[in-house]
Amino acid sequence: MPMLPDLRKRAVATRERMDDPDCDPVLLARTFEQFTGVNRLVAGWRGTYRERIRPLLSAETLSTLLDVGCGGGDIARALARWAKNDGLLLEVTGIDPDPRAIQAANSAPNPDGVRFHTLASSALVDAALRFDFVISNHVLHHLTADQLTDLLVDCELLCRGLSIHSDIRRSRLAYLEYWWATLVLFRGSFVREDGLTSIRRSYTEAELRVAARREWNVEAQAPFRNLLTFAASAAAKEGEPGAQGTLEA
Template sequence: MARSTLRRRAIDAHELMDDPDCDPVLLARTYDQFRIVNSLVSGWHGIYRDRIRPLLSPMLPSTLLDIGCGGGDIARALARWAAADGLQLQVTGIDPDARALEFARRTPNPDGVRFLLAESSELVDAAQRFDFVISNHVLHHLSSEQLADLQIDSELLCRGLALHGDIRRSAVAYGAFSAGTLPFFRRSYIRVDGLTSIRRSYTTAELRVAARRGWTVEALFPFRNLLSYAASSAARSGGPEPDA
């Protein structure tokens, strides 16, 4: 693909798996293969290690909300990592797509992640609060208005730290993903939708312009953006708040 076609977000491009009439077999295989792709490129283990784990306790439970959880692989991974570290983390995944929730709920879930069919705004209306609010590969799906709404919802839902990770658009990212996935993922939407996702994603500069006051945007390796918000002094300092 010519570099010129990646200079601006392809906001009119649509991912095949978002079509309500897409092939259910290919869709289920796509959700299943997200676990592989995300383990290689999403960077969530590093985010957990550096930003979430220091704020967890072996005695006092913390809560985490995964917005747009899809098949639930990131939500389950975070719960598993915390359990392996002997730390208390109760994870809830939400998604407005019933097909994603069906897949998430039928996948083995030994760490007891809760999955709900819901939008973040519904939890705001229900006055729900969580210590952590996250999303993975959600930002590039959103219009500018929806991105602002997600940040507002996150601020209202979050007691501690909000972390939204997504792809960072570049010609190098597009070429690397195109070449790296060519021999694989032939019977799913991973490759074609992944390339569309890169075209729809933000550059770091674009995301900084779209970020609300109080939010920060970092470029992470490889080809990642992290949009974050610290609601508490503990989250800002990277450690637990002192007792009153």
């Protein structure tokens, strides 16, 4: 049995190794590659797409989706693929301020034409772009309190429809199950070490309710996830003429 760290409070002073700009580039590249398998196992986006995104898509009218902090781009590519397989029109853009992440995203097969850019969400706010969906996966726990607030404000400004942020929900059982599951899997990368750190840094449902802005809704998602959502107002959905745009490739 592993020796459990203190999980009563967020380990905000602990950092994931992949966030170090000087971390081993080989291990980092392998980490981005392995995220596809990790997210397939734990992130739950297939169900989130089916229940929350797909019902709002159309086979006649194009919708746009922005993945903030997209990392290696596996979630963005999966959403584009699922929509295409369902015969629905969805244009997906992924952004990340870390050029190493965008390099990994652009190096992976991308048959559905997802666009990836080295940008922060604030740059898109400055460009007055709008998207029907704004999402993130495993981003919230990386942020300071001020950065979290800034991100949510940006998403409110960028979103014409629905914003969904999916992240880990901290618990003893989540830590134990991940510890055991990664004893053999995902070797030669930061996935095991950083995953355990991420659980320690993540929010409980109650903590995220306190940290989030008032307009946002927090709900627990099985088995160990928080879902933070925001629905744009009718006025925001109408927007200004020409306000919705796409980034150049």
